[in-house]
Amino acid sequence: MTTLFINGSPRKHGNTATLGTRLLRDLDHTTIHLTDYRLNFEQDQRETNRPQVDRSDDFESLMALVRANDTLVLGTPVYWYGMTGQLKVFMDRWFDSYTANFPFANKRIYLLVVGADQPETKATGITQSVRDSCEWLQMDFRGTVTVTADAADDVANLSQLPATFARIRNEIGRQLE
Ligand SMILES: Cc1cc2nc3c(=O)[nH]c(=O)nc-3n(C[C@H](O)[C@H](O)[C@H](O)COP(=O)(O)O)c2cc1C
Secondary structure (H helix, E strand, O other): OOEEEEEOOOOOOOHHHHHHHHHHOOOOOEEEEHHHOOOOOOOOOOOOOOOOOOOOOOHHHHHHHHHHOOEEEEEEEOEOOEOOHHHHHHHHHHHHHHHOOOOOOOOEEEEEEEEOOOHHHHOHHHHHHHHHHHHHOOOEEEEEEEEEOOOOOHHHHOOOOOHHHHHHHHHHHHHHO
């Protein structure tokens, strides 16, 4: 089993990145930051004669990494009570892969959400959209860790993390045994 942490924050050393690092500490994994990749907006080609594909950016190289890993940890800060544009655009582009029969089925998906303003109650839409997208793509959504934090080093300084953090860390650890 292999694990890919996809950080959807523009801060490469911020709270989402740190939460992913803490979750996967000493567990074999690869980390990528979407901000390091060029991604175009999704184009809906369904009513045209053009193929549902865009090879002019870094999307295919990102999907090669997704293909190579059984477990994905998606991380996002809360931006305007939703996920960041980086993660949204990346997930929008999954439609291209779906159209090309990409093997999404059975990949395990975990979600990390970090926000400043009561994300446990005000950012639940992020989990809802990721869970429903996973169901549509036949992926196995395994849960969310939601943490309240704002300044870039807040998560690094948190001594206590939610119970879901330990549950998910143990689960990923067991998969790697
Ligand atoms: C553009 C922008 C929009 C934000 N919108 C929200 C929001 O709607 N709700 C919230 O709880 N926090 C919001 N925040 C705060 C971030 O979620 C918070 O600072 C988070 O810890 C950042 O994570 P990061 O360090 O991984 O980037 C926003 C921050 C920015 C920069």
